[in-house]
Amino acid sequence: MSSSKRYQAIEALAESIRKQLYPSHPVDMQEVVKSLKGELQEESFEDSTISGKIEKVGDAFKISYNKEHSPQRSGFTIAHEIGHLFLHMGYIIDPEKWDSINDYCDSPKYRQGYSVEEYEANHFAGAFLMPKDDYENFLRENGHNNKIDISLIAEHFNVSFDAALTRGKWLGIFDW
Numbered sequence: 001m002s003s004s005k006r007y008q009a010i011e012a013l014a015e016s017i018r019k020q021l022y023p024s025h026p027v028d029m030q031e032v033v034k035s036l037k038g039e040l041q042e043e044s045f046e047d048s049t050i051s052g053k054i055e056k057v058g059d060a061f062k063i064s065y066n067k068e069h070s071p072q073r074s075g076f077t078i079a080h081e082i083g084h085l086f087l088h089m090g091y092i093i094d095p096e097k098w099d100s101i102n103d104y105c106d107s108p109k110y111r112q113g114y115s116v117e118e119y120e121a122n123h124f125a126g127a128f129l130m131p132k133d134d135y136e137n138f139l140r141e142n143g144h145n146n147k148i149d150i151s152l153i154a155e156h157f158n159v160s161f162d163a164a165l166t167r168g169k170w171l172g173i174f175d176w
């Protein structure tokens, strides 16, 4: 699959999961994990650069996230792990893959192909937390002469400034 096809597939997946779960606005990732029958746990990681991890637990999963991080950052981390869950572990959508997954370790120390999967999980998180239509509508309603204070977007979606900016770049609204 070419990378732009893959990009579209990730957008479509995030959208279809949103349609089924119908999350609140801004998205409450705790609720999302609950709806997906997963467990969530705050943790203090020895390595403070680790934001979170995901494990398969029986037929479901557990996400741990760094309790030192802000709620906005943790929300993104959890959405990122949900990206791994569907894209790289096959939860619900690819039973064969799901069956074959025993350990999924979200860390560059342990896995090959880490950077591609990281990039994809981040893309999923951005699309899930900031749907294209909502993002564009917000910009239309709150921008002035095609300019907007990005912190307003971040606040609207309850994400970090960087996450809001990156999503806008992906959508072709801001320059890379």
Ligand SMILES: [Zn+2]
Pocket: 080, 084, 106, 107, 117, 118, 121
């Ligand atoms: Zn990851």
